[in-house]
Amino acid sequence: MLQAQSITKEDSTLRTFKIKEGASDKFTFFFEVPNRYNENSAYDWLDAVQLDLVEAQEDNDSISIRKFKIMQSQIYHDLGDYDKSVAIANELYKQKSSLDLNTKRILLDLMDYNYARLHMYDKQLEIRKEKKAIGLSKNVATYDIYANLGLPRKAMQDYIMEVMKTISEDDHYSLAKYNNNIGNYLRLDNSSSVALSKFKEAKGHIDIFLNDITNTRTEKEIVEANYLKGIIEGNIGRCYAQLRQYKEAIPWLEGSIITIKEFNKGKFSSDVVENTLELAECHLQLGNYEKARNYLKADLEPRKIENLLKKNRALAAYYDKIQDYKNVSFYLKKNVRINDSINVYESALRTQQLAALTSQDLENSRNQMQEQKLALEKSRLDLQAKEERINLVFISLIFTLLGFAGLVYAYLRSIKTQRLIAEQKYIIEASLVEKDSLLKEIHHRVKNNLQMVSSLLSLQTKNTRSKAAIEALEEGKSRVKAMALIHQKLYQNDDLSVIEMQGYIESLINSIQSVYKKGGHNINITIDAEGTELDIDRAIPFGLILNELVSNSFKYAFPTDDENGKIYIHLRKNGDQGYFEYTDNGIGLPEDTEERTSSSMGIRLMNRLVNQLQSTLNIDKTADGVRFWFKFK
Structure with a gap:
């Protein structure tokens, strides 16, 4: 019975993937299909890709090997195993010269995401420089890295300067994403009330996008938009929690978790972890200790240090409420050990990463200055060309005036001719009117004569x-x-x-x-x-x-x-x-x-x-x- 259910379950995207011919078709399908883990888990996909990889290695097909390894790296990323994902990606990165542009873009994006999750921001900067060098991006973005290093205000300023000018007023998906990011920076900067208004603005834009029936959306666009909606709803709940409005926060956080799990099925999500921890905190504050405990004992598996610390703090608070001081001490000590082990290392690493960011900012500034210099040079050349055009216009004006004088002379001479033409036209028109009148008179007389003949015939009939x-x-x-x-x-x-x-x-x-x-x-x-x-x-x-x-x-x-x-x-x-x-x-x-x-x-x-x-x-x-x-x- 279980075997039959398994077969039925595999009548899905994974089955379609398996019957695709060749690594290229499978690679394209893998990265284009939305919500690929909807019917089958990431581990099922990992097994299928592993079988294809072994077969490609036996055939010594280097192109197929690279494509299957990129898929393998993506699945490990989706599972939250960022170390394994980036290890595979780094191995492939050494062969980047043999990759086509689209494959290279997917690989570099994957490495970018992995380094961000692992807090390796100096490596993340190197990847972004590579993207710019091969034309996949116009500049090296640093705003999200500043936010992750605890400088959300600086991140927000850079983000607004770089992104706001690229979004049109009718692009509601991009506007939703933009306002959500601005709200995040404000929330991290403890401006919760202002952040809440930005998140609600983002929610309005994503609702318009999803409810707009005038534009046809692909399945992938719908899945991505609903996933973004789930993230926005979670951020609204977190803002309410920061404002100590716990009852208002709970439905937003619960709805967010449901939406993210539905449209990001099978993938690890730090948003689900953070929203669950926030729900536990809300229930602790409201005195719902058992509900808080259920959320804290859920299979969260926090990957971020701050989430692990938050979970331990919440558990300590829960055990404190129920007067289990042994467990309170246990979880507080765990946090002390974690903090002791990372404080010195993180301080040095943060200094190093900030130095790399500052260096990149200086490079960006030099690039901007160079672009401005080129723009000024272009403006100077444009002004010079305008002066030349003005001179040409002035010369043309002189010739135009001379020509105009000749035209006036010709016009005066033509007036007499026009009068003669007008007189001839009047004579011709009068002649035509007279001709029409004569023709009408002729037809009228012919008609009268024929009627007279008809009358004569009528008289003859009577006789x-x-x-x-x-x-x-x-x-x-x-x-x-x-x-x-x-x-x-x-x-x-x-x-x-x-x-x-x-x-x-x-x-x-x-x-x-x-x-x-x-x-x-x-x-x-x-x-x-x-x-x-x-x-x-x-x-x-x-x-x-x-x-x-x-x-x-x-x-x-x-x-x-x-x-x-x-x-x-x-x-x-x-x-x-x-x-x-x-x-x-x-x-x-x-x-x-x-x-x-x-x-x-x-x-x-x-x-x-x-x-x-x-x-x-x-x-x-x-x-x-x-x-x-x-x-x-």
Whole structure:
């Protein structure tokens, strides 16, 4: 059963790591996966990396050996075994010339973290100098080292000078980290109330970052942000404890421990140790001795001397409260022995490390002075270039003034020419207006003459008794009206060159309906010609063709006066190509249509009109009605 659970548990990031091909893929996956110890412990990972390392050593694959050793060093660091981690890293550091830049960056960052945890700040400075030398950083930062050596005010000043200018207003993660660090320096300087406001500001920024749904976050970013949130919450709790507000401190400290363990799972965290010790202190102060004892007896394993001393002090205070003076004496003596063993050594080491820091500060100052000197030289060259540009501008101004004088002279001469042009323009515009008026008058008179012809045909109809003659006269009158309507639309348009066909077709349909007063109102007519314009040479044939088709539909297509009668007219013209289609759902054409084609006046007229449009009339018999269509240019 236990074996089955173990297999299920390994369906995780560790399993994915194991099936990766090659050291490079495993190396990349190892350092990119967030919260890698979520399902499997660091010791499980250490075993897996150790197996790969042995295999690489058997194959004498030096590149793979280095990559697996860096992973091994990182796991020991995560476990809090900084001595072993830095020993492996130091061995690899001797081969730094054979490492690519990304691998070198990971190794140097790892050594930086290890030396910080081991309080070997002079070594940490050497690593940071190496980073600057190979271009991984712009300068050698010292503010965190000053804070660790007990100079938080100096650390805060340097940190603000170096970091504040690099953060944008909308980078909430960086702002959270920045305010948390400032709060830490203030807390270490015993400015707890001011530090508390900075930690709360940091908490606000990290909450905005995590709750911002407008930006997509990677899983790694979310894990890192939640881990930072846990650290900030712990710092808020510590501030409350320093201010003796123990009840307020407890929920912050407890929440911090839960968050850090969730998002830093499997890694040793000094923040968890310090927050647990602070919780024990809060419960001691509140009289909750058993709760304090439970926290102090937890598997804390403090790695920092100050945390070990704090734990011993808290245990001594606990045993004092319960009047177990033997244990009080035991833990106080332990602290005395620890202090005696480190006082002389730490004093000399601190002096040495401060000297190294001072030396680095002097070097940084010299670098800044050199940068300022280069900036001043650049400014001098820029001023010199500006003076040269000013001289060029002055010379250019003189030539510009001379040119302007020539332009004024040319302008004065052009005024007379412009007046002549304006007079000619006025004459031309007047001529065009007169021409438009004449053309409109001509179209109006043609329309009136055609209406007179239509009236004559109407008179002739009244004086004719032959039914065939009356029908012929009515057809002729309809055709004359179709042409008259063209001229009417033209003289009503501002543009005399083209006719808007949608409006023309609608007017033509209305005119035909007035002649055939029977089923026109029961027939649904759809006109699809919006935006199509034709010149008069095309519009007149179209008008006559449409007149014939609509008249035929009214006369023959719907003999039963069917209310479901439909006519569809489609006309489009794109560039040089046009398309016309006419359909109705009437009774259709008779069986002998082809024999009648040669004798039908309407069909022959439409064929000739389509020929004028350089096309051929197509007639399709459909299951329901008839379809006429043709393409034109």
